[in-house]
Amino acid sequence: MANTDIEARKQELLNQGYTEVYTRTKVLTDAVMHYCPGCGHGTTHRLVAEVIDEMGIQDQVVGVSPVGCSVLAYNYFDVDFQEAAHGRAPALATAIKRLNPDTFVFTYQGDGDLAAIGTAETIHACNRGENITMIFVNNGIYGMTGGQMAPTTLIGMKSATTPYGRRVDLNGYPLRITELISTLPGTYYVTRQSVQTPAAVRKAKAAIRKAFENQKLKKGLSFVEILSNCNSGWKMTPVQANKWMEDNMMPNYPVGDIKVDGKLVDNVDVARLAVDHPLTVMQ
Amino acid sequence: MAFKGQIVIDTEHCKGCGVCLAACPMQCLELSKNVNGKGYNYTQTVNDKCIGCASCAMVCPDGVISVYKKQC
């Protein structure tokens, strides 16, 4: 269907007494996202854009994109954007916000960017309690460079640089950076969400909304991890990848709020996660 | 209270990932045997059971589905 036909069809439905339940937000540009079919990046982009749209802050937002799959995020959001060097997005965001306190600043980073090369910038921006929102997409792999091991790759999980599965003796443990930063007093809201089902998407969107709303409170940093699939890197169909994520990623990376309004959530045992690393077997 | 739904799919921008098929509670969707300009088997509706719940649109990474509903 051509664009004009789509708009005509939508108008026709409205004329027939239908109400619009959902349509693509105008805060996303018309550019076709380069992400693989079924990739959680697209869904996460959509949610961030919808939150910006619903809060009416499009003219106050500055985004920072990383190096990795979402390096071109600036082409997809119709807001001002900066593209950072690998891992440095929190440093950029720190200065953007401090020099422009009336803006809403968010970083959008993957696991390699945020939790490997950019660990120092992540930890210190969180520890300073920068009044920004960090969106962290964790798919346990380096997607852009062809599926190499990430800091969040699970034990036993195969990647291009762990072709026989990640080994603790060789590669160490998966890094739960979200739990790690939840222990820093500078973080005000820390949560882990996912985007593989309609229910999960709704929760993730609410979390992103809270993370942006928190910037108005000026109480610290809001950090939203989104568990995502990487069906190309994991070598599965998108639907299989979402199932595999639920079966394997979620036991390692439990979904839910970790820290709300500056307080650790009661039923989250950050200490347990420090020692508990289930083995994943990947076919 | 029951709803009747309608969806409008931007088939040219659909990548045929099939995530919406798995999310639809009414099994309204399938991948077309035809392909779009990019060579993807795009999503299409197969029946009129749609209730306008927007589950398909919620999980669509590319935002190609618009959802409409009315009471019936």
Added chain:
Amino acid sequence: MAKELKLMKGNEAIARAMIASGTDGYFGYPITPQSEVMETLMAEKPWEDTGMVVLQAESEMASINMVYGGAATGKKVATSSSSPGISLMQEGLTYLAGAEIPCLVVNVMRGGPGLGTIQPSQSDYFQSVKGGGHGDYQLYTLAPASVQEMYDFVFDAWDIAFKYRNPVLILSDGAIGQCMEKLYTRDYVPRWTEEERRKNAPWGTWGKPANRPHNIITSLELDSARQEVFNHKLQAKYAEMKEKEVRYEMLNCEDAEYIIVAYGSSSRIAMKAMQMAREKGIKVGLFRLITLFPFPTKQLAEVAKHVKGILCVEMSAGQMIEDVKLATNCGVKTEHFGRFGGIIPTPTEVLEALENKIIK
């Protein structure tokens, strides 16, 4: 601060000039011998007065990327460091140049390589004007030779940075940074208003108004044909700088049979050596570089036509000499003299080098 006569360190002058020139932000990391820059700023608390933001970052990598983020919103943002820290900033500098972001970076050089020493050196010439980071880019590079110039060049840096949308480097050294001299301060230049920021940096990212497309700050281009077009644009900008923004100083070059080429601290020592030579009846002139990029190629070539020899004095193993030889097309006898690893040469050593390497 209005115009006053003050006594202060070069590093302090940098900090005070930043405040006085309407700088919006400074992000730094401590390193000897330039730590007084941030110490002065923190003691002065400009955020209470001009509204300037000052932050101690977790590393030089973070501070240069804070400069990137802040400067990309169209504000005047600066950092400073010394040689090892500047090495860490090279990634950020090439991104800044590639994204065409105006900013100010100060390098108070110390001896290298590696962790080296904390004493003055000038061995970062190559790093400053021959790249440093990857890709074809240039930093407009100013070499102050006095505390007064440390102060004045900060003001000049902002003019050039925003005129050309290019990072500016003030390449100083531990001697100028640490020594105390008198200087005349200037009247305060207020920080830009919101309207001025929008007028002077329409490309900045501060939140997209409904009536303009979103601004994107990036150095990424996946299409190599478009990257080549962009690189031609950068080269044209550098060519314009070479045409219009070259700065140098000539002393006693009119009748000189020999000239010394030097910049920064070395030019001060060379000046004394020149005076000593003149007292001995040797006609020596001094060609002092003020901009290292753009290099005063044409001007030096013109002077070199009338001299018998050139001594390059630099606290290095001989870096600037390459550009001197290129400028003169190796048409004149040219030698390097330098002490390095943190040792400052004496005027006597310079004069001896002139006599032994050039005149003999």
